[in-house]
Amino acid sequence: MIDPVEVSDTDSDDELLIVADLSEKIKIMGIVSATPYYACPKKPCNNKKLITVYENAKYVMKCPTCLKETRTTDCKVYCVVRVLAEKDEKISEMIIFQAQLRQIMGLRGIEFDPVMDIPKLEMSLAPLLGMKLKVKLHTNKIMAACLDQ
Numbered sequence: 001m002i003d004p005v006e007v008s009d010t011d012s013d014d015e016l017l018i019v020a021d022l023s024e025k026i027k028i029m030g031i032v033s034a035t036p037y038y039a040c041p042k043k044p045c046n047n048k049k050l051i052t053v054y055e056n057a058k059y060v061m062k063c064p065t066c067l068k069e070t071r072t073t074d075c076k077v078y079c080v081v082r083v084l085a086e087k088d089e090k091i092s093e094m095i096i097f098q099a100q101l102r103q104i105m106g107l108r109g110i111e112f113d114p115v116m117d118i119p120k121l122e123m124s125l126a127p128l129l130g131m132k133l134k135v136k137l138h139t140n141k142i143m144a145a146c147l148d149q
């Protein structure tokens with residue numbers, strides 16, 4: 001059972017914080033969950049998560065922003081990941097969205113593209129384990145990160 005995760009409107013590749021105050025030191029200890037989803041391919045919709053609706057006796061996927069029916073084959077897969085991370089000798093749950101996840105995997109030289117298959121997706125996240133990062137946090141969301149050498 002996976003908690004539904006609110007996918008923020010700012011979860012966009014275009015809005016990565018390039019210059020950020022990376023003052024918090026964390027170490028990723030575990031993966032709690034990885035949730036893949038289909039996102040609307042239209043640029044103004046900003047990678048909005050598609051929702052399933054029941055219409056004319058069938059299930060269809062629609063973007064809640066542009067309200068267009070969208071085929072999953074036209075969509076990119078995005079994901080949001082919950083990790084356990086140690087900070088100030090305490091372990092807590094933190095959330096990593098797609099853009100930051102790609103950035104963090106990139107620190108390990110890995111080009112990351114999520115897949116809808118959850119076990120495969122979780123396995124592909126193994127390089128996160130044990131990573132020491134300096135991050136900018138917004139409540140429990142990792143907004144930007146670099147390696148903590």
Ligand SMILES: [Zn+2]
Binds near residue numbers: 045066
């Ligand atoms: Zn849309």
